[in-house]
Amino acid sequence: MNPWKRRDVTIEIAGAYYLLGRELIDTEITEIMRKIEQLLHTRHIASSAIEGLNATLRTYVYARKGVNQGFLELFKAWYNLRERRNGQRKGVSEYESLTGKCVNDWLTLLGFPSSKTAH
Incomplete structure (x- = not known):
């Protein structure tokens, strides 16, 4: 402020x-x-989480010269289903933290073929 x-x-x-x-x-x-x-x-303050999301999203918005709603929905799914690389919950996705269900491949969870088998 x-x-x-x-x-x-x-x-x-x-x-x-x-x-x-x-x-x-x-x-x-x-x-x-x-x-x-x-x-x-x-009350929980989530400014660091929001800043992390904005920092990650900013690179895509800049590279694509803007985004549409479909891209934002896909980005939201990817962001919440990917494993964290750093921090206290390293190796666990946001989805897994909330549901307890392991996410092996985020595209498979969305109903697409596994990214490991599709080349």
Whole structure:
């Protein structure tokens, strides 16, 4: 977030907190703040995953001079079915992490002949 937007958001939050303080009693404010803290602790930030996807997709968009919806659907399948090469879950696809089902060949899973037999 840029500094100007951060400043505006900070002022907005401070104003909201001030208005809550004027309208509610201390126990209600405490309960609201507890609920907000719970929400913040359960929220997952995925900016690194999004940045990884964007970095990978950017090379294809640049090489193809734009993409269509069909390409994006195929890219999405490939991206989620491929094995990771680095990191904590190296050798496991996103699909396998979520479903527990091993993906030996992503094209076969989509209903195409195995890429290992098609030359």
